[in-house]
Every structure is written in C-alpha cells, then in structure tokens.
Amino acid sequence: MIKIDDYAYTSGLKDVHPIEKVSFALTFLFFTILSKNNLVAGFTFTVMSIGVLFKAKIPFIVYLKLLFVPFLFLMTSLVAILFSIAPINQEELGVVWRAEIGLWQIYISSYSFQQSYELASTILASVSCLYFLVLSTPLYQIMWVLKKGKLPTVFVELMGITYRFIFVLLEKVNEIYIAQSSRLGYQNYRSWFSSVAQLIVSLFIKSMRSANELQIAMDSRGGDEHLYDVDLSMGYNRGHFVIIFISFVTLFMMYIMTKS
Known part of the structure; x- marks a missing residue:
C-alpha cells in the first residue's frame, strides 16, 4: 500500500x-x-x-x-x-x-x-x-476531482482520513510485528496464534487512540474546518x-x- x-x-x-x-x-x-x-x-x-x-x-x-x-x-x-x-x-x-x-x-x-x-x-x-x-x-488530485464533482464534503474528507489511517495502521502493525519477532513470538504454531491475537488487540487499541487524538485536534480548531482543502x-x-x-x-x- x-x-x-x-x-x-x-x-x-x-x-x-x-x-x-x-x-x-x-x-x-x-x-x-x-x-x-x-x-x-x-x-x-x-x-x-x-x-x-x-x-x-x-x-x-x-x-x-x-x-x-x-x-x-x-x-x-x-x-x-x-x-x-x-x-x-x-x-x-x-x-x-x-x-x-x-x-x-x-x-x-x-x-x-x-x-x-x-x-x-x-x-x-x-x-x-x-x-x-x-x-x-496522487491522493490530493483524486480528492480535488471528487470535490469538483460536487460530492459531499463529509464523504471526501472521510476518504482522506481513511486513506491516512491505512498508513498509520500499517506502520503500527510493522512496529508490533518487529517487537514480537524479537521475542520469538512466531517460532511455532501456538506462539504464532497467540502473537497474532495480541497484535490484533494492540492494533485496535492504538487505532482508537489515534482516532481520539485526531478528534481532539479537530475539536480544538472548532470542528468546522475542512481537513483537505486542495488548490490545484x-x-x-x-x-x-x-x-x-x-x-x-x-x-x-x-x-x-x-x-x-
């Protein structure tokens, strides 16, 4: 991705x-x-x-x-x-x-x-x-096209936020996987299933924290600003x-x- x-x-x-x-x-x-x-x-x-x-x-x-x-x-x-x-x-x-x-x-x-x-x-x-x-x-060009197509602003900005969170989650998955591998978390089937379960739980918690931090940042600016105003x-x-x-x-x- x-x-x-x-x-x-x-x-x-x-x-x-x-x-x-x-x-x-x-x-x-x-x-x-x-x-x-x-x-x-x-x-x-x-x-x-x-x-x-x-x-x-x-x-x-x-x-x-x-x-x-x-x-x-x-x-x-x-x-x-x-x-x-x-x-x-x-x-x-x-x-x-x-x-x-x-x-x-x-x-x-x-x-x-x-x-x-x-x-x-x-x-x-x-x-x-x-x-x-x-x-x-690039993403900003696609979002510009969507805005020019008169799509709802909420839809366009949700798309941008979702796209951004994909990379955040991928980075966190990589960090957790490296940490687990360094502790031999994937050396056999039993440890593999256990590590994957812990990775999913940790990823869910971290994603909720990231979403909460983003919501706080938006609220601190009044909550009515457009996150992705693109000028092409x-x-x-x-x-x-x-x-x-x-x-x-x-x-x-x-x-x-x-x-x-």
Missing part, C-alpha cells in the same frame, strides 16, 4: 491534469463493464497496461505483483461458476470435462467455461483501469482530450460491432 502511494507521487503522469486521467480511465472502465465483451476487455487491458508501464513508468515486476493479488481472489471466486455438481444419471449438454464421485458428478460445461472466461477478462480489464488511475494520480494549479492538455475522444469513439464502435 505504501509503495502504491510512492509510485503515484513519482509517476511519469503525476503532472498530467487529474481530470484527464480520470476521464481516460473511466471511459475504458465504463465500456468494459457495459459491454462485458472479451474484445473490449482485451483492448482495455492492453491500453491501460501500456499506460502504466510506459507512460507512468511503473516497473513491470511491480505491476505484475499488483495484478496477481486480484487475480488470486478472482480464481477462487470462479470455481463456483466454473464447476457444477449434478446426479450421475442426469444428462448435461455441452460438457467439456466430467468426474464421477459416487452417485454424483462434477463437470464443466461450455456455457460455464465461456461465462467464467468473460467474467475474468472483464474483471482484470476493470482492475487495470483502477491501477492506471491509482498508480498515476495545473493546466489542461488539448492533445490528451483528443486521445480521450478517439478512445471513446473506438470503444463505442467496438461496442456496437460486438453487439451486432
């Missing part, structure tokens, strides 16, 4: 106006979710990956590791869609693979395989859009809007062609 924030602030696209980056990413995300088509998803994933690797200049290994996390969760979720269970005497159409266990059979149908493939491609393409935005846009002085690039328009037209044509 900390590394993602570091890459956002050192990205090759950090000086590009956030409206341009958000519009570009959301255009691809919108058509990917709307079409749920493999061609559109593949095009989206390719364009977003090129943007992340060559424009934002994120290392390939880092991007691969980031994609591996949602891919792992995706594979575990697709099991329920890909495999079906039915009585052994029940005939199923379009069976690609089948295994019999007693009076039951586990099988993969052509329909479930196609559905899983389309779902996986759509999700990975959508994740690549979000990674493009997160890895190229960045210019627009007409060339980027031309690229966004071309991308929109291309995706729209691909959507129409795949629908027909």
Whole structure:
C-alpha cells in the first residue's frame, strides 16, 4: 500500500491534469463493464497496461505483483461458476470435462467455461483501469476531482482520513510485528496464534487512540474546518482530450460491432 502511494507521487503522469486521467480511465472502465465483451476487455487491458508501464513508468515486476493479488481472489471466486455438481444419471449438454464421485458428478460445461472466461477478462480489464488511475494520480488530485464533482464534503474528507489511517495502521502493525519477532513470538504454531491475537488487540487499541487524538485536534480548531482543502494549479492538455475522444469513439464502435 505504501509503495502504491510512492509510485503515484513519482509517476511519469503525476503532472498530467487529474481530470484527464480520470476521464481516460473511466471511459475504458465504463465500456468494459457495459459491454462485458472479451474484445473490449482485451483492448482495455492492453491500453491501460501500456499506460502504466510506459507512460507512468511503473516497473513491470511491480505491476505484475499488483495484478496477481486480484487475480488470486478472482480464481477462487470462479470455481463456483466454473464447476457444477449434478446426479450421475442426469444428462448435461455441452460438457467439456466430467468426474464421477459416487452417485454424483462434477463437470464443466461450455456455457460455464465461456461465462467464467468473460467474467475474468472483464474483471482484470476493470482492475487495470483502477491501477492506471491509482498508480498515476496522487491522493490530493483524486480528492480535488471528487470535490469538483460536487460530492459531499463529509464523504471526501472521510476518504482522506481513511486513506491516512491505512498508513498509520500499517506502520503500527510493522512496529508490533518487529517487537514480537524479537521475542520469538512466531517460532511455532501456538506462539504464532497467540502473537497474532495480541497484535490484533494492540492494533485496535492504538487505532482508537489515534482516532481520539485526531478528534481532539479537530475539536480544538472548532470542528468546522475542512481537513483537505486542495488548490490545484495545473493546466489542461488539448492533445490528451483528443486521445480521450478517439478512445471513446473506438470503444463505442467496438461496442456496437460486438453487439451486432
């Protein structure tokens, strides 16, 4: 998480106006979710990956590791869609693979395989859009866009506070883990479970203290100040809007062609 924030602030696209980056990413995300088509998803994933690797200049290994996390969760979720269970005497159409266990059979149908493939491609393409935005846009730029979008101030500031507390909690987790490891807290299974339980309790107490300190600091200033007033002085690039328009037209044509 900390590394993602570091890459956002050192990205090759950090000086590009956030409206341009958000519009570009959301255009691809919108058509990917709307079409749920493999061609559109593949095009989206390719364009977003090129943007992340060559424009934002994120290392390939880092991007691969980031994609591996949602891919792992995706594979575990697709099991329920890909495999079906039915009585052994029940005939199923379009069976690609089948295994019999007693009076039951586990099988993969052509329909479930196609559905899983389309779902996986759509999700990975959508994740690549979000990674493009997160890895190229610092938090203060995203919050500026949210405020310009007339979202409630409470929502925007809660988002900023939550994001801030993620790093606070990660730092405290690391401190507690180092302290426990230095006392051989993870040398066997019994001590491992005990140490993890103590870490969770300590983290909860420290997070409550941090939240209380933040509330006291806000109350001492009257409680009505905006914590994240962002003033952005960045210019627009007409060339980027031309690229966004071309991308929109291309995706729209691909959507129409795949629908027909």
